[in-house]
Amino acid sequence: MRYIDHGQGGAAEVLHVAEGLRPAPRAGEVLLHVAYAGVNRPDLLQRAGAYPPPQGTSPVLGLEVSGHVAALGSGCTRWRVGDAVCALVPGGGYAEYCVVPEVHCLPLPAGVSLQDAAGLPEVCFTVWANVFRIGALQAGERLLVHGGSSGIGVMAIQLARAFGARVATTVGNAAKQAFCRELGAELAVNYREEDFEAVVRSAWGGVDVVLDMVGGAYAAKNVRLLARGGRLVQIAVLGGAKGEVDLAQIMVKRLVVTGSTLRARSIEDKAALAQELQVQVWPLFATGAVRPIVQRVYDLADVVQAHRELERSQHIGKVLLRVGGGGMA
Ligand SMILES: NC(=O)c1ccc[n+]([C@@H]2O[C@H](COP(=O)([O-])OP(=O)(O)OC[C@H]3O[C@@H](n4cnc5c(N)ncnc54)[C@H](OP(=O)(O)O)[C@@H]3O)[C@@H](O)[C@H]2O)c1
Incomplete structure (x- = not known):
């Protein structure tokens, strides 16, 4: 063959x-x-x-x-x-x-x-396992998806919307921004032009679940954005495997910081x-x-x-x- x-x-x-x-x-x-x-x-x-x-x-x-x-x-x-x-x-x-x-x-x-x-298969298994099983996203909750235009991202946006959640996402250019909005993301932040933490905080105050494939400097921002009882699910570290987070925020807000590989x-x-x-x-x-x-x-x-x-x-x-x-x- x-x-x-x-x-x-x-x-x-x-x-x-x-x-x-x-x-x-x-x-x-x-x-x-x-x-x-x-x-x-x-x-x-x-x-x-x-x-x-x-x-x-x-x-x-x-x-x-x-x-x-x-x-x-x-x-x-x-x-x-x-x-x-x-x-x-x-x-x-x-x-x-x-x-x-x-x-x-x-x-x-x-x-x-x-x-x-x-x-x-790869995107559906990954999104189902990480957003719905591990992240336990519920209808009415707010999901932040990094890499919104990726194979994983476009499926995460659609499934979250189909199950009644609200979606914010980060992307690297205007075409991806427009596409993610069409898919149902309420907020699509071009991270090359705007600070996603500031945009999401001013629009929503915080989020309930973060699906993150970037890591690095995003970790601290993710933790700061999560609301009480929030869940951070790490599925890749494209921006770096090391990040510094405020552990007190995890404690005070009772956050779950987790991740998985398929x-x-x-x-x-x-x-x-x-x-x-x-x-x-x-x-x-x-x-x-x-x-x-x-x-x-x-x-x-x-x-x-x-x-x-x-x-x-x-x-x-x-x-x-x-x-x-x-x-x-
Ligand atoms: N843990 C698991 O079980 C699991 C399973 C499958 C995939 N994954 C991971 O999930 C991620 C998405 O997979 P995919 O196949 O959907 O990939 P993909 O379509 O190639 O998308 C990756 C996206 O990440 C964004 N990105 C943000 N920061 C980046 C950086 N520093 N370097 C490179 N890209 C960056 C890029 O979009 P912008 O240019 O717009 O930022 C890019 O479109 C991959 O990292 C993959 O390894 C994890």
Whole structure:
């Protein structure tokens, strides 16, 4: 099969199409004939050597795909060969075939194409786990999402609105600002021009939940902005892993400062998230309350440009790779 090799790692130019063996599904796993794969920021880190895959998983990049079930490992009961699915995969998504626990596959949401579904698993699992489970966002509460135009951000804004929360967000330019407002963010702060802490404080006084992928100097501001009982959920540290916060504020306001990574969760935990998504989130695509947002689709052979696009950070929503297109195994 064709897959993307990143050799010894490095800049985007190390990525190239290679030929390799089709993986074989183990017990409880299905083999997917991949149609499209999502490109995620963690792929850039893994390519550069800063994010090694967990033991026992494919060294090939790629954390989410859409495609068709091509073979069943022993004990699989949920899918039949030929079913169209999207899946959160532990690695190996940038390839014509990849294996995944059958419990990490989901049907395509009603009205969503095979192509667009490839960009849903990573962002939906992450937002559901961090905003709704860990952050326990409630209807009527105020959510601050940093990186509002990112793949994660556009899903966080839409889901928070769909569940009745109010949303403020930070972005790096005017086009992203306008887009996030259209998606339903009441406040969209261009952090290159304005101080998000001052803007949110003057409009709302404070927030109940912060979903933060930046860290660094944002930590102190996040903690200052959180209202009594507020929750700060850290999902990345793009702006630095170290920050200084006023611990007295955590104490006095009874804040919860927490975070998580998706890839390290157990198979069972991700399976539980998948079930919750199917019940709570998938129906929102049918009603139009939530939609996939795709910036651009690249052919597998153009993977270097796809990574460069994410590195430029001008995109809004997801960047995808066309691996095998819509055909069957
Ligand atoms: N913990 C988890 O479970 C988990 C799971 C998936 C993803 N993540 C993380 O969540 C983040 C978003 O993922 P994604 O795939 O949606 O990424 P993405 O689409 O590439 O978005 C990242 C965004 O962060 C913003 N940003 C703010 N400060 C930045 C900085 N110092 N350097 C680079 N970008 C900065 C950029 O927008 P502006 O230019 O507008 O600021 C950029 O669009 C990533 O950091 C990823 O590693 C975490």
